[in-house]
C-alpha cells in the first residue's frame with residue numbers, strides 16, 4: 221500500500237535521506253513514486269514517476285534537488301490508474317501546498333464538486349488532490365489550522381503529510397484510521413512516515429501518532445494536537461525495526477530468506493513461553509487479562525488472507541485441544557454483519573501480522589464498542605492492533621519484507637498452539653502429563669522445520685518438471701485443510717498460477733469435475749495414524765482414476781502413497797495439531813520456485829501490497 225516519508229531539519233540535505241526512506245517503503249508494494257522538496261526560500265520542486273523509485277533517483281542525478289524539507293511517497297493506485305499525474309505529491313491549484321496521502325477519502329466526489337463550484341480545477345483522478353485544494357481553500361496563513369479545518373470535512377481513513385511554500389520550516393502530518401509515525405532525529409531534525417521501518421536510518425526514538433491527531437514538525441521541535449485542537453499525549457518509544465532485518469543476508473529474495481528463518485522465528489516464538497515441568501505455556505502479554513479469559517466460553521477469530529488461514533488452524537486447535545467454541549471470520553465480511561455474540565463470555569482475537577489491515581482494524585473497533593474483550597496476535601509492536609487491543613501476543617517473527625506471508629504464518633500457528641495449551645491446562649481439558657508431551661512436541665518443531673526445508677531441491681525439480689500446468693488443486697483435511705488454502709494462496713499471489721485449496725472430501729461435491737491428466741493435485745497426506753488418513757487415500761484414488769497427477773506430502777515412509785502419487789515429499793511427523801507448521805514448508809518452497817521460474821517479482825508481486833490499509 222502507499223507509503224509516506226518526510227524529513228525536516230536545519231541542514232539542506234534532506235533529499236538523500238528521504239530517498240532512502242522510500243527504499244525502505246518499497247516492500248509495501250507500489251506502482252509509482254514522487255518527491256517534493258522545499259528550499260529555504262520556500263520554492264517547491266516536485267518530481268513524480270510511474271514505476272520503481274530508481275526512476276526518481278535517475279531524475280535526481282540529472283537535476284539534483286536540495287532543501288531542509290523533503291517529502292516522498294510511494295503510491296498503490298486506488299482512485300485513478302498508475303500515472304505521473306495521479307502519483308503523489310499533489311499540489312493545490314495555486315501550487316503553494318503539497319500533500320501526500322495514504323488511505324481513502326470516501327466523500328471526495330462531493331468535496332470535489334463543491335471545490336469546483338468555488339473555482340478549483342483538478343488535473344488528476346485522485347481523492348488526494350481534493351485534500352490539497354481543500355487546504356488551499358481554508359488557508360489564511362496558518363497551515364495547521366487550514367489542515368484542521370479541511371480534515372473536519374473529510375470522511376474516510378487517511379494519513380497525510382502537508383507542506384506549504386509560505387512555511388519552508390514546517391511539515392504537518394495528520395491521521396485518522398491509517399498509521400503515521402514521527403521520528404525523533406538522532407542527528408537533529410524530525411521525520412514523519414507511515415511505517416516506522418522507513419525511519420530506521422533517521423531515528424532511534426519514535427512517536428506513533430494517536431487516532432485523529434495532527435502534528436507540526438519543525439527542525440527543532442514537534443507538537444501534537446487533536447483534530448479538534450485539544451492537546452494530546454503521545455508516548456515516545458524505541459524504534460523496533462533493526463537495519464539487519466531488511467538485508468537479504470545472501471539470499472536472492474527476502475521470501476526465501478524468510479522461509480529459511482522459520483526454525484529461528486519458531487524458537488523465538490517459544491522462548492520463555494513453555495513451562496516444561498508444569499506442561500503448560502505462559503503468554504506474558506495475556507497476564508493482565510488471564511482471569512477474564514477463564515470466563516470466556518467462545519472465541520471469535522478474525523483476520524484476512526494468510527492470517528485468516530492461521531486463524532482457521534487456531535479454530536481446530538482451540539476446539540480440539542481446549543474445548544472452546546470458536547468462530548472464524550474474514551474481517552471484511554464480519555464488519556458488515558450484526559454482532560450477536562454475548563460480550564460477557566466472548567473474546568475476539570485479532571490476527572494480523574502488520575496490525576494495520578483496514579478491515580481487521582474496523583472489526584477490532586466494533587468489537588470494543590460491543591464490549592468484547594479484544595486480544596491481538598500481531599508481529600508489529602506499536603501497530604494499531606498492538607496498541608488498541610486489551611491484551612495480546614507478539615509473534616516475534618522479526619520484520620517480514622516479502623509480500624507473501626511465510627514466517628509470520630508459522631509464528632501465528634505456533635502461537636495458537638501455545639494459547640490452546642495454556643487454556644486447555646487452565647480449563648482442565650488437558651492433564652499435566654499430556655501437557656508435558658505437548659511441550660516436548662513444540663520443542664522439537666524448529667528442528668523438524670529445519671528438516672522440512674531439505675525439501676527445497678525436490679520442490680524445485682517438481683516445479684521445473686511440471687511447468688506446463690497453470691492450474692493446481694491443493695487438498696488437505698482437518699488441521700491441514702487451511703494449509704491447502706495457504707499453499708494455493710502462495711502459488712496464486714507470487715507465481716500467478718491459478719490454484720484452489722479444498723478440504724479433500726469436498727472434491728466429490730464439484731471440483732472433481734476439473735480433474736484430468738493436466739490438472740495436478742498437491743495432497744497433504746501426513747499423519748498415517750489419523751482417522752482421516754484412510755479417507756485421504758480414497759480421495760487420491762479418485763483423482764488417480766481420473767488420470768489426475770498427484771504430489772503428496774507425507775510424514776513417514778509410506779508405500780500406500782508412493783504407489784498412488786507421482787511424487788512424494790517426506791517431512792518429519794509431529795502431532796496432527798502441529799503438523800501445519802511442518803507441512804506448509806514444502807508448499808512455500810513450491811510457490812517460491814514457481815515464481816522464480818516464471819520470472820515473477822517474488823518479493824513484490826504485481827497488484828499486491830504488504831499491508832492492506834484501505835478497505
Ligand code: M6R
Nearest residue numbers: 525526527572573574577624625
Ligand atoms: O497484515 P495482515 O496479517 O493483517 O495481512 C493480511 C493479509 O493481507 C495477508 O496475510 C496477505 O494475504 C498475504 N499477502 C498473504 O501472503
